[in-house]
Amino acid sequence: MRKTIRAAFALLIALSACQPAIARNANEPLLGTPNGLAPTPPMGWNSWNKFGCNINEKVIRAEADAMVSSGMRDAGYRYIVIDDCWQGARDKNGNIQPDPKRFPSGIKALADYVHAKGLKFGIYSDAGTKTCAGRPGSRGHEYQDAQTYAAWGVDYLKYDWCNTDTQDATASYLTMSRALQATGRPIVFSLCEWGKSKPWLWAQNIGNLWRTTDDIYDHWEGRSPDGYHLSMLEILDLQAGLDTYAGPGHWNDPDMLEVGNGGMTDSEYKAHFSLWAILAAPLIAGNDLSTMSDETRTILTNREVIAVDQDPLGIEAKRVAKAGNYEVWARPIKGGGRAVVLLNRSTEPHDITVTWDALQYPDDLKAAVRDLWLHKDLPARQGAFTANVQGHSVVMVTIKP
Numbered sequence: 471m472r473k474t475i476r477a478a479f480a481l482l483i484a485l486s487a488c489q490p491a492i493a494r495n496a497n498e499p500l501l502g503t504p505n506g507l508a509p510t511p512p513m514g515w516n517s518w519n520k521f522g523c524n525i526n527e528k529v530i531r532a533e534a535d536a537m538v539s540s541g542m543r544d545a546g547y548r549y550i551v552i553d554d555c556w557q558g559a560r561d562k563n564g565n566i567q568p569d570p571k572r573f574p575s576g577i578k579a580l581a582d583y584v585h586a587k588g589l590k591f592g593i594y595s596d597a598g599t600k601t602c603a604g605r606p607g608s609r610g611h612e613y614q615d616a617q618t619y620a621a622w623g624v625d626y627l628k629y630d631w632c633n634t635d636t637q638d639a640t641a642s643y644l645t646m647s648r649a650l651q652a653t654g655r656p657i658v659f660s661l662c663e664w665g666k667s668k669p670w671l672w673a674q675n676i677g678n679l680w681r682t683t684d685d686i687y688d689h690w691e692g693r694s695p696d697g698y699h700l701s702m703l704e705i706l707d708l709q710a711g712l713d714t715y716a717g718p719g720h721w722n723d724p725d726m727l728e729v730g731n732g733g734m735t736d737s738e739y740k741a742h743f744s745l746w747a748i749l750a751a752p753l754i755a756g757n758d759l760s761t762m763s764d765e766t767r768t769i770l771t772n773r774e775v776i777a778v779d780q781d782p783l784g785i786e787a788k789r790v791a792k793a794g795n796y797e798v799w800a801r802p803i804k805g806g807g808r809a810v811v812l813l814n815r816s817t818e819p820h821d822i823t824v825t826w827d828a829l830q831y832p833d834d835l836k837a838a839v840r841d842l843w844l845h846k847d848l849p850a851r852q853g854a855f856t857a858n859v860q861g862h863s864v865v866m867v868t869i870k871p
């Protein structure tokens with residue numbers, strides 16, 4: 471008998487030594503199980519860049535209305551995401567409640583409204599004790615919050631990283647990933663950890679997209695006065711070399727779009743949109759859709775550029791050439807073609823060339839060229855394509871053998 475007890479004890483010790491660091495419930499999916507969502511980069515709208523904390527249910531409804539009436543839904547945008555500041559307090563059972571002044575009808579009613587428009591609904595929380603704006607975070611309430619979101623009809627969760635103290639990023643995001651999967655509802659999981667612990671190395675099967683940098687700043691270049699926010703070109707530079715980590719279901723997220731928010735010219739916004747599309751970035755508009763100009767709408771709904779972003783191969787662009795202020799970014803697209811952005815960072819117009827060599831095409835290959843902003847086929851080329859690119863702007867083409 472003693473022998474049996476000792477053997478059983480030894481077996482227990484041996485078994486516990488084999489336990490993974492994070493225990494798994496047999497009913498839950500395996501660690502690292504992809505959720506099958508976001509086969510192409512998510513497209514939608516988020517409240518933060520334009521409204522910050524000045525949100526309420528009227529604003530969100532108006533944005534959902536505008537997503538439909540502007541033609542953005544038909545161009546592929548789907549998710550209406552409420553960022554920080556929707557939360558009120560937790561009730562006595564720990565259930566998160568919406569801010570009663572801003573969202574008096576409740577989140578479920580808002581999600582229903584969004585769904586009735588043929589759109590999907592997203593929400594925001596934080597892995598720490600509090601969100602970045604000081605609202606209750608999900609720490610210690612992950613499974614409870616996930617159940618609440620699922621009951622409300624949430625389709626997308628952006629999960630931030632403020633007030634996380636000494637928390638481990640992988641474990642924290644894995645916990646919420648599991649909690650979301652345990653609800654049985656398909657919920658796109660957006661990691662907002664700002665690239666601090668290189669989520670591209672570990673988040674592939676934990677979430678569908680991960681922020682690669684600190685927050686964007688509605689500016690062409692340079693740093694924000696507070697030193698924290700990154701301009702569009704600063705963010706672009708930090709994407710170089712990350713392309714191999716992205717693919718269907720798991721995307722690098724260089725932060726939400728600033729198109730239409732007023733800090734850049736329309737030609738700079740065209741460049742911003744083209745670059746995000748060639749990077750296979752999530753296209754999450756961050757402007758006021760209900761008051762946007764025709765120029766902004768035209769940029770955000772350029773279907774030829776969107777098609778590059780949404781290309782089913784899901785291959786993110788590389789910077790294939792750089793000479794001072796002149797750059798070429800390129801990615802393979804379905805059917806053997808390439809999408810190419812010629813970027814002029816200087817203020818003056820300049821000729822920029824992409825060689826077939828940079829695209830890994832043989833020199834003598836004849837290829838069709840189409841300008842995605844002029845919506846025009848250009849004469850076929852062999853060996854290289856050159857365009858005169860305006861200052862602070864891009865030319866974006868597809869090149870197809």
Ligand code: GLA
Binds near residue numbers: 684
């Ligand atoms: C962080 C995120 C932003 C936004 C704010 C909200 O800064 O990176 O995208 O969600 O928090 O407080």
